[in-house]
Amino acid sequence: MTLITPYYLINERKLLKNLKKIKYVRDVSGAKSVLALKCFSTWSVFDIMKKYMDGTTSSSLYETRLGREKFGKEVHAYSVAFSKEDIKEINKYADKIIFNSISQLKMFHKDVGNMEIGLRINPGISYSHFDLADPARKYSRLGTTSKKSVREAAHIISGAMFHFNCENKDFKNFSSTLDLIGRNYGDILKNLDWVSLGGGLYFTKEDYPLDSFCKKLKQFSDKFQLQVYLEPGETSITQSAELVTKVLDIVHNEIDIAIVDASIEAHMLDLLIYRTNAKIEAAGNGKHKYIVAGRSCLAGDVFGTYSFSSRLKVGSIIRISDAAGYTMVKKNWFNGLPMPSIVVKRLNGNLDIVKCFSYKDFKNSLS
Numbered sequence: 176m177t178l179i180t181p182y183y184l185i186n187e188r189k190l191l192k193n194l195k196k197i198k199y200v201r202d203v204s205g206a207k208s209v210l211a212l213k214c215f216s217t218w219s220v221f222d223i224m225k226k227y228m229d230g231t232t233s234s235s236l237y238e239t240r241l242g243r244e245k246f247g248k249e250v251h252a253y254s255v256a257f258s259k260e261d262i263k264e265i266n267k268y269a270d271k272i273i274f275n276s277i278s279q280l281k282m283f284h285k286d287v288g289n290m291e292i293g294l295r296i297n298p299g300i301s302y303s304h305f306d307l308a309d310p311a312r313k314y315s316r317l318g319t320t321s322k323k324s325v326r327e328a329a330h331i332i333s334g335a336m337f338h339f340n341c342e343n344k345d346f347k348n349f350s351s352t353l354d355l356i357g358r359n360y361g362d363i364l365k366n367l368d369w370v371s372l373g374g375g376l377y378f379t380k381e382d383y384p385l386d387s388f389c390k391k392l393k394q395f396s397d398k399f400q401l402q403v404y405l406e407p408g409e410t411s412i413t414q415s416a417e418l419v420t421k422v423l424d425i426v427h428n429e430i431d432i433a434i435v436d437a438s439i440e441a442h443m444l445d446l447l448i449y450r451t452n453a454k455i456e457a458a459g460n461g462k463h464k465y466i467v468a469g470r471s472c473l474a475g476d477v478f479g480t481y482s483f484s485s486r487l488k489v490g491s492i493i494r495i496s497d498a499a500g501y502t503m504v505k506k507n508w509f510n511g512l513p514m515p516s517i518v519v520k521r522l523n524g525n526l527d528i529v530k531c532f533s534y535k536d537f538k539n540s541l542s
């Protein structure tokens with residue numbers, strides 16, 4: 176089968192490595208994991224994911240609905256701000272609803288039907304390398320900061336969510352922060368049934384002390400008699416996909432620049448937002464240095480600078496790794512560029528082209 180670049184290639188075997196660790200954490204610590212759909216919503220691989228995870232969590236009505244329709248199991252609904260109409264619809268899909276603020280909780284708690292109610296708490300501490308993604312940044316609107324208000328609302332809620340990490344692979348940091356949350360919110364936690372510790376914990380990374388992590392989670396859940404949830408996004412799918420691109424042109428401006436048939440702005444937007452370089456495993460310390468750049472008109476549409484062991488030429492294939500999280504959910508039609516198709520390499524080695532996009536999709540996304 177000839178695959179036409181660009182395409183995202185999800186490898187189920189690599190995905191499985193993460194999923195097995197997630198299930199291990201569940202088995203040993205009792206902490207359930209719900210997939211954060213904001214990071215990854217490619218439902219063609221949900222059949223495998225749902226064997227190892229407990230459900231989904233969402234950031235909007237549409238994600239909540241997708242979670243119910245395509246993943247099943249437990250469906251958690253969260254939003255920075257729900258509308259009245261959202262609540263009506265979400266009632267059909269979710270088991271738990273988590274409000275972001277005391278005002279939303281007060282506004283809507285009588286309309287939530289059978290859903291269990293949670294409240295997001297901003298503990299005022301966080302771990303993030305990026306101010307942009309720091310949930311406890313100054314003036315953060317993410318979660319309530321007033322302990323007094325949480326106490327006053329305690330009779331309405333059965334759970335709480337603390338999302339306070341972003342790309343945290345430092346177990347010691349997590350452990351001491353969890354202790355602090357226990358100390359600061361213990362009286363509230365004792366009266367709840369469940370707590371979500373959010374996402375941003377890189378516990379599927381190589382060398383992460385998984386057993387210490389499990390022990391910590393179990394201690395926390397035993398101490399406060401709570402069901403603990405984790406909301407892994409990136410952690411679930413890290414290193415399981417590539418964006419496969421092809422060199423279309425090589426130009427020279429003091430340095431060789433290889434222009435590929437994809438774009439960071441359109442297809443790997445977080446690289447642009449966080450100003451980080453793409454990972455290209457094939458590039459190392461070779462003699463042939465190139466800037467690899469995207470084909471959009473944005474001057475800064477650059478994947479990074481790499482040293483390849485052999486010369487690139489028009490037609491060379493460049494595989495950008497770690498391309499599953501916050502890519503397919505954020506891709507856009509900027510410049511009318513062809514949108515990468517989505518290909519899944521199944522456990523048995525078969526390649527399934529699960530989605531192709533065409534000019535019609537571009538046209539229909541506008542009017």
Ligand SMILES: Cc1ncc(COP(=O)(O)O)c(C=O)c1O
Nearest residue numbers: 211214338374375406407408409
């Ligand atoms: C509330 C919440 N849960 C879970 C996640 C997933 O985080 P990650 O993809 O870093 O694991 C996020 C990410 O922003 C989040 O805001």
